[in-house]
Amino acid sequence: MNVTMKLMATSCLTLTATMAFADGHMADEMTIVSWGGAYSASQKNAYHDPYSEKTGVKIINDESSSEAVAKLRAMNEAGNVTWDVVDVVASDAIRLCDEGLAMEIDADTQLADGDDGSKASDDFGDLLVSDCFIPQIVYSTTVGYRTDLVGDTPPTSICALFDTDTYPGKRSLEKQPIGNLEWALICDGVAKEDVYDVLETEEGQAQAFAKLDTIKDSAIWWSAGADTPQLLADGEVIMGSTYNGRLFALIEEQKQPVAMLWDAQVFDLDGWIIPTGLSPERQARALDYIMFATDTQRLADQAKYISYGPARKSSAPLVGKHATLGIEMAPHMPTDPNNAKNTFLYNYEWWADYRDDLDAKFQAWLSK
Amino acid sequence: MTSTDGAFVAFDRVQKSYDGETLVVKDLNLSMPKGEFLTMLGPSGSGKTTCLMMLAGFETATHGDITLDGVSINNIPPHKRGIGMVFQNYALFPHMSVAENLSFPLEVRKIGKSAREEKVMRALDMVQMGDFAGRRPAQLSGGQQQRIALARALVFEPELVLMDEPLGALDKQLRETLQFEITNLAHELGITTVYVTHDQTEALTMSDRVAVFDDGRIQQLAPPDELYEQPENSFVAQFIGENNTLEGVVQEIKGNTCIVKLDSGDIIDAVPVNVNNVGDRTKVSIRPERVEFNRERLHDDAHTLKAEVLEFIYMGDIFRTRLRVAGTDEFVIKTRNAPDQERLKPGQMIEIGWLPQDCRALDA
Amino acid sequence: MSEPVIAADGRPLKASLNRALRRQKMRALALIAPLLIFILVSFVMPIADMLFRSVENEIVSETLPRTVAALDAWDAGSGETPDEDVFNALYTDMALAVEYKSHTRLGSRLNYETTGIASLFRKSGRRVGKFDTDVYTKAFQDADPRYADPQQWVAWMADDSIRAKLPMTTSAYDDWAKMIVEAENDVPSEEEPWDFVYSALYNDAVSGAELPVSVDVSGITPVSLRTAFGDIDDKWLNPNVWRTIKTYSPRYTDGYFLNSVDLMKGAEGVEARPENEQIYITLFIRTMIMSLSIMGMCVLLGYPIAWLLANLKDRTANLLMILVLLPFWTSLLVRTSAWKVLLQQQGVINDILVWIGIVADDNRLELINNQTGTIIAMTHILLPFMILPLYSVMKTIPPSYLRAAKSLGATNWTAFWRVYFPQSVPGIGAGCILVFILAIGYYITPELVGGTKGVFISNRIAYHISSSLNWGLAAALGTILLTIVMVLYWVYDKIVGIDNVKLGG
Ligand SMILES: Nc1ncnc2c1ncn2[C@@H]1O[C@H](COP(=O)(O)OP(=O)(O)OP(=O)(O)O)[C@@H](O)[C@H]1O
Ligand SMILES: [Mg+2]
Numbered sequence A: 001m002n003v004t005m006k007l008m009a010t011s012c013l014t015l016t017a018t019m020a021f022a023d024g025h026m027a028d029e030m031t032i033v034s035w036g037g038a039y040s041a042s043q044k045n046a047y048h049d050p051y052s053e054k055t056g057v058k059i060i061n062d063e064s065s066s067e068a069v070a071k072l073r074a075m076n077e078a079g080n081v082t083w084d085v086v087d088v089v090a091s092d093a094i095r096l097c098d099e100g101l102a103m104e105i106d107a108d109t110q111l112a113d114g115d116d117g118s119k120a121s122d123d124f125g126d127l128l129v130s131d132c133f134i135p136q137i138v139y140s141t142t143v144g145y146r147t148d149l150v151g152d153t154p155p156t157s158i159c160a161l162f163d164t165d166t167y168p169g170k171r172s173l174e175k176q177p178i179g180n181l182e183w184a185l186i187c188d189g190v191a192k193e194d195v196y197d198v199l200e201t202e203e204g205q206a207q208a209f210a211k212l213d214t215i216k217d218s219a220i221w222w223s224a225g226a227d228t229p230q231l232l233a234d235g236e237v238i239m240g241s242t243y244n245g246r247l248f249a250l251i252e253e254q255k256q257p258v259a260m261l262w263d264a265q266v267f268d269l270d271g272w273i274i275p276t277g278l279s280p281e282r283q284a285r286a287l288d289y290i291m292f293a294t295d296t297q298r299l300a301d302q303a304k305y306i307s308y309g310p311a312r313k314s315s316a317p318l319v320g321k322h323a324t325l326g327i328e329m330a331p332h333m334p335t336d337p338n339n340a341k342n343t344f345l346y347n348y349e350w351w352a353d354y355r356d357d358l359d360a361k362f363q364a365w366l367s368k
Numbered sequence B: 001m002t003s004t005d006g007a008f009v010a011f012d013r014v015q016k017s018y019d020g021e022t023l024v025v026k027d028l029n030l031s032m033p034k035g036e037f038l039t040m041l042g043p044s045g046s047g048k049t050t051c052l053m054m055l056a057g058f059e060t061a062t063h064g065d066i067t068l069d070g071v072s073i074n075n076i077p078p079h080k081r082g083i084g085m086v087f088q089n090y091a092l093f094p095h096m097s098v099a100e101n102l103s104f105p106l107e108v109r110k111i112g113k114s115a116r117e118e119k120v121m122r123a124l125d126m127v128q129m130g131d132f133a134g135r136r137p138a139q140l141s142g143g144q145q146q147r148i149a150l151a152r153a154l155v156f157e158p159e160l161v162l163m164d165e166p167l168g169a170l171d172k173q174l175r176e177t178l179q180f181e182i183t184n185l186a187h188e189l190g191i192t193t194v195y196v197t198h199d200q201t202e203a204l205t206m207s208d209r210v211a212v213f214d215d216g217r218i219q220q221l222a223p224p225d226e227l228y229e230q231p232e233n234s235f236v237a238q239f240i241g242e243n244n245t246l247e248g249v250v251q252e253i254k255g256n257t258c259i260v261k262l263d264s265g266d267i268i269d270a271v272p273v274n275v276n277n278v279g280d281r282t283k284v285s286i287r288p289e290r291v292e293f294n295r296e297r298l299h300d301d302a303h304t305l306k307a308e309v310l311e312f313i314y315m316g317d318i319f320r321t322r323l324r325v326a327g328t329d330e331f332v333i334k335t336r337n338a339p340d341q342e343r344l345k346p347g348q349m350i351e352i353g354w355l356p357q358d359c360r361a362l363d364a
Numbered sequence C: 001m002s003e004p005v006i007a008a009d010g011r012p013l014k015a016s017l018n019r020a021l022r023r024q025k026m027r028a029l030a031l032i033a034p035l036l037i038f039i040l041v042s043f044v045m046p047i048a049d050m051l052f053r054s055v056e057n058e059i060v061s062e063t064l065p066r067t068v069a070a071l072d073a074w075d076a077g078s079g080e081t082p083d084e085d086v087f088n089a090l091y092t093d094m095a096l097a098v099e100y101k102s103h104t105r106l107g108s109r110l111n112y113e114t115t116g117i118a119s120l121f122r123k124s125g126r127r128v129g130k131f132d133t134d135v136y137t138k139a140f141q142d143a144d145p146r147y148a149d150p151q152q153w154v155a156w157m158a159d160d161s162i163r164a165k166l167p168m169t170t171s172a173y174d175d176w177a178k179m180i181v182e183a184e185n186d187v188p189s190e191e192e193p194w195d196f197v198y199s200a201l202y203n204d205a206v207s208g209a210e211l212p213v214s215v216d217v218s219g220i221t222p223v224s225l226r227t228a229f230g231d232i233d234d235k236w237l238n239p240n241v242w243r244t245i246k247t248y249s250p251r252y253t254d255g256y257f258l259n260s261v262d263l264m265k266g267a268e269g270v271e272a273r274p275e276n277e278q279i280y281i282t283l284f285i286r287t288m289i290m291s292l293s294i295m296g297m298c299v300l301l302g303y304p305i306a307w308l309l310a311n312l313k314d315r316t317a318n319l320l321m322i323l324v325l326l327p328f329w330t331s332l333l334v335r336t337s338a339w340k341v342l343l344q345q346q347g348v349i350n351d352i353l354v355w356i357g358i359v360a361d362d363n364r365l366e367l368i369n370n371q372t373g374t375i376i377a378m379t380h381i382l383l384p385f386m387i388l389p390l391y392s393v394m395k396t397i398p399p400s401y402l403r404a405a406k407s408l409g410a411t412n413w414t415a416f417w418r419v420y421f422p423q424s425v426p427g428i429g430a431g432c433i434l435v436f437i438l439a440i441g442y443y444i445t446p447e448l449v450g451g452t453k454g455v456f457i458s459n460r461i462a463y464h465i466s467s468s469l470n471w472g473l474a475a476a477l478g479t480i481l482l483t484i485v486m487v488l489y490w491v492y493d494k495i496v497g498i499d500n501v502k503l504g505g
Helices: A003-027 A037-055 A065-078 A090-098 A120-127 A158-162 A180-187 A192-199 A202-213 A227-234 A244-253 A280-293 A296-302 A313-318 A348-366 B048-056 B098-108 B113-126 B142-154 B172-189 B200-206 B224-229 B234-239 C013-053 C058-063 C065-071 C084-100 C103-111 C117-130 C134-143 C150-158 C160-165 C167-182 C195-206 C225-232 C239-247 C255-260 C280-311 C314-329 C332-343 C348-356 C371-395 C399-407 C412-441 C444-449 C457-466 C471-495
Strands: A029-033 A058-062 A085-089 A134-146 A171-174 A219-222 A239-243 A258-273 A343-345 B009-016 B025-032 B037-041 B063-068 B083-086 B160-164 B192-197 B209-214 B217-222 B244-254 B257-262 B267-272 B281-286 B305-314 B318-325 B328-336 B349-352 B359-362 C263-266 C269-272
Touching: A029 A280, A037 A058, A037 A244, A037 A280, A037 A296, A065 A085, A065 A090, A065 C457, A085 A090, A085 A280, A090 A258, A090 A348, A090 C103, A120 A134, A120 A313, A134 A158, A134 A227, A134 A244, A134 A296, A158 A180, A158 A239, A158 A258, A171 A227, A180 A192, A180 A202, A180 A258, A180 A348, A192 A202, A192 A348, A202 A348, A219 A227, A219 A239, A227 A239, A227 A244, A227 C332, A239 A244, A244 A258, A296 A313, A348 C103, A348 C117, B009 B048, B025 B048, B025 B217, B037 B048, B037 B172, B037 B200, B048 B083, B048 B160, B048 B192, B083 B142, B083 C399, B098 B113, B098 B142, B113 B142, B142 B160, B142 B172, B172 B192, B172 B200, B192 B200, B200 B224, B209 B224, B209 B234, B217 B224, B217 B234, B234 B244, B234 B281, B234 B359, B244 B267, B244 B328, B257 B281, B267 B281, B318 B349, C013 C471, C058 C065, C058 C103, C065 C084, C065 C239, C084 C103, C084 C117, C084 C167, C084 C195, C084 C225, C103 C117, C117 C225, C117 C239, C134 C195, C150 C160, C150 C167, C160 C167, C167 C195, C255 C263, C255 C471, C280 C314, C280 C371, C280 C412, C280 C457, C280 C471, C314 C371, C332 C348, C332 C371, C332 C444, C371 C412, C371 C444, C399 C412, C412 C457, C412 C471, C444 C457, C457 C471
Parallel strands: A029 A058, A029 A085, A171 A219, A171 A239, A258 A343, B037 B192, B037 B209, B083 B160, B160 B192, B267 B359
Antiparallel strands: A085 A258, A134 A239, A134 A258, B009 B025, B009 B063, B209 B217, B244 B257, B244 B281, B257 B267, B281 B359, B305 B318, B305 B349, B318 B328, C263 C269
16 A cells, blocks of 8 residues: 555545544534524523533534525535524524425424413414424514604604604614515504505505605615614614614613614514424434423523513513613513504514515615 | 036036935046046946936935036936936836837927837837837847837937946847947947946946946046056956955055065065055055066066966966965966967966066055 | 658657647646636536526426426416316325425425415415315225225236326326335335325326226216315416416526516516516616726725835835725724714714814715715725735836836826836736626625615625525526626726736736
8 A cells, every 4th residue: 555545545534534523513512503692692691501501512603593594505405404403583484494494393292381381382372483483582673762862752653753854864774675664554544454465465565665755865774783773872863673672782781862662563583493404313402402492481581681572471470680780671571561552563474475576676666 | 626617427526325324425526528438337236326317317416416518407307308228127118019119208209200200210220120110028139128228218319328237137249249339329429328337348348438436436437448457446456357466565665666565575566556655555456467477578677476376277368377476376367378378387386577567556 | 741750759749749748738637636626616616506596497397297287288378277187286296295395495486476476385285185185085995995905006006007097196196105205204005095196096087097996986076176276375266376387387497587687477478577676787787887986996096005005115015005904804894883983974074074164064975875885885895906916016017117218208297107007007907807896796895884775786696695595586696797797807808908917926
């Protein structure tokens, strides 16, 4: 055997060994994908650390949720899925489920029962919007405004967004049709329950865009969750939409002169999916993690670190104080009765159908 | 200064420093009549290019005045000086053809197209490159590029041409041909030329006068023969041509000869050039071809030295013999290869001498 | 013609030379093999994959093979819903697809073309197993128990004469058996066929085929699958949905490309999209114009800087170089925040302008969240790509050229313009190509500072890759972009000459 042969043999061995190692991380490691920042931190505190303590499994945090859908599809096509559990918003979960990229979960057998003895499917209730989706939190997209710029008449209704006479100045809105079109219709006199029926028609869409036209010149469109808080803090905008957790941090942690307008907040869900194509052992462990991390206590725990509402009904009574600020968290939850007087539930099924179409129209409208 | 009166180009007490700490050119005085071919010769870093650049206007003199045809040019920008220049690396514009390169100076002078073409062709013919008008510089050989550079410097008929080591990159034979062509052209056209080189043969063969530079100063400014035969200091003696140096102390000066006692104890005759007092240390310089070892051809009263032959080198037209003389092993003599010329053998002991006027006692 | 020259070994010289050269070439090839493989794997294959994806459309005919075949007979222009045959085929296809979980994928695919199909397929997938077709199953099994025997079915389906008589049943059974093995991990010889197989058997029988064990089918009340599908959602009765399926049934489609240029396949061939959906042409044009402006800004700003760099003393030049490279080293977020702080209406620049009094406080300039913002930020980021090639080319232009020009009588400007500038053109060319190509592919910065009018076509590509998962459209857009770049490159080559591009000495 000459030297080259030996060299080749060794490198082959090393390669196989590394590959075995790469695959072998499953033994006591799992990769959980999430959004990063304060959100991932809250999950680490509430779920990952207790789970690791309990099972000895090491959890690797990957902050790729914003591109999870595309990456999962690419991994699936390459036949090498390296993620074990992925945190996605509900609409992405639906897409992943449709694409066969997320595995279906049977809530009653694969998720823990509620502390109050209710079945998981009842405890989560309507929030199980897809067969593949395990809800975790309820968050909302709502509007924050500068208390020092609105004068003596702070806004009380979502339609303040469209009222540039009373509230002149820029407002920041998310650069996507979802939420904006609904608000536009509501403020154009459409009843809340009719919104999606109206939006299904060409005329309804035109009506929504026409309403948005009235504030197009004073709108700044954001695509990163941190934008609106920054714009509010800099006084660039008088009001703007963003996630309620971001506004909580801006108001309670950074003490900015900003207040929240809970009116017509759009509820959205964030939760877990388990990718398809995992080996049986990895899948079993992912399921075990999900069972643990979405039980009543764990979901309530997360609310100590971030102001998003737990997805289980049974968790609500257990929500306590913020871990560092020490303030009672319940009043800051989007689901708190005081905040949820007028809410708007995002219609997933509907948007799954209309998103492509309306997105094209929205982009065309934006660039005109 | 009277010396600059009527001169075409004059440097008057010019100094130059790049960094404000060291003077690269120290107190340069030089005046050239119209039509002269003057060469600046000197070792690397001695300030030749700097002088040329000051004259061309790319560097300003730190002190002193440069005049061209009696007019101070310190404040005339380069493009108005009307000086032709040939650069060390030719500096032919690579994106232009040969003809375009040549017509460039004419274009910027707003000369009409037909006149331009005619002048370009004439200049090309002058350097025998008429067939290459359409080529790019990169398609020419080094010698051809050199010719074009020359033609370009001459095409707008400047009165003064500066050349900075124009032949540095060429082989010996080509260099010799071009040296000849350049001098011919310069004389034919009556152009005043300042030529920079550090090749002494080139300097000697081409120039009317040579300025030997060292350490930012002109060490000697003289016609070639004078420079070779009557170097004014030991730097010039050593720098120009081959030279034997013996060190010693002046023992006696009488008129235009002196007696030097060498460090080895031997006594020799020499012409006192820049020794003034008895007891001064001196370097005595003798050209190898002026050393005689045939006793019969020497004066009876000439001082002679004993020498041992170390090496005999046959060089075709001449013989070069290395000797051990007065404590040095590097003493060289050159003899013509004539039928009756004796070929010395290593180990042979001989006696050498020279005419007193060929032996110059210079500064130590 | 002269005799071929013979080499020392007696072969023709040409052959010897070729042989020697071939050996050399093989050796060279072996040396560059790793690079070649790398390029192939990491560049050529993805591009080929992209080109393929932009036309690939196998999912429809693979998921609904029978339906696609049955639709052949249907006239899309008729305005009528297809007949029962098509729904029978759809039933079998759908029942199989649900097991493979491919119906929702197909649904999302077709939803790109006609809104609503995604939920239609999702919904139908859930309900298709609950159709009343079990009446056929029961009828056959009641008529003869052999119809309930898996072994018997295997035997029948192995018999070529029976297969020939029962085409629909055979096809349904074969795919069912395949599915049982692949999706359910079972064996057909132990499983009773599913309803859709009996449904196919019934359809064969009705069309007059001889059954292996004769059964009187006239007594069975037929189940209208058309009605059944219509009950799930009346969209199934909408010819438009069927037209979409039929239009996109070929294995390859130009639909993505049509979509990319704001066209679509309408009822009468290719037609323009409704105006409120036209976006891509605008974006392509905008991308080109803005990339060119960015390139122009980079030349304007980069040239003097590169010139300074090439002509300053080394130490100063190094310092300046660090400043030039700074955008490379700062993270995107820091850079973007910096731009926001500077450019926004309450930002530093506006504050200064207001303070000086150039602009009124209530009329501050909009420098960000529009095209200005994108151009400023992108110029900043891409400037090094212009400066570096320019610098390295300028570094190789000896100062003696400028001196020569001046000594020949040229003014500073003439010397620069006629002598220096032409020699720096290769650097400009290289810089422009780099900046332009990078600019048209950039999407993060435009997304962050471009507002609505400052975004590029690449933003849409990124959206379709990562959010809508419409990779076919993304691929088509990418292919068009690639083609545009190549055409521009070709034009550039024709005008300037690609040999005139230099990245350095
Ligand atoms: N631009 C400059 N900045 C600083 N110092 C310089 C510059 N140009 C030349 N010098 C210094 O000035 C001195 C004289 O340089 P110069 O180029 O005149 O020499 P030279 O006689 O032409 O030498 P060579 O025969 O090598 O061309 C050298 O010591 C050189 O280092
Ligand atoms: Mg020099």
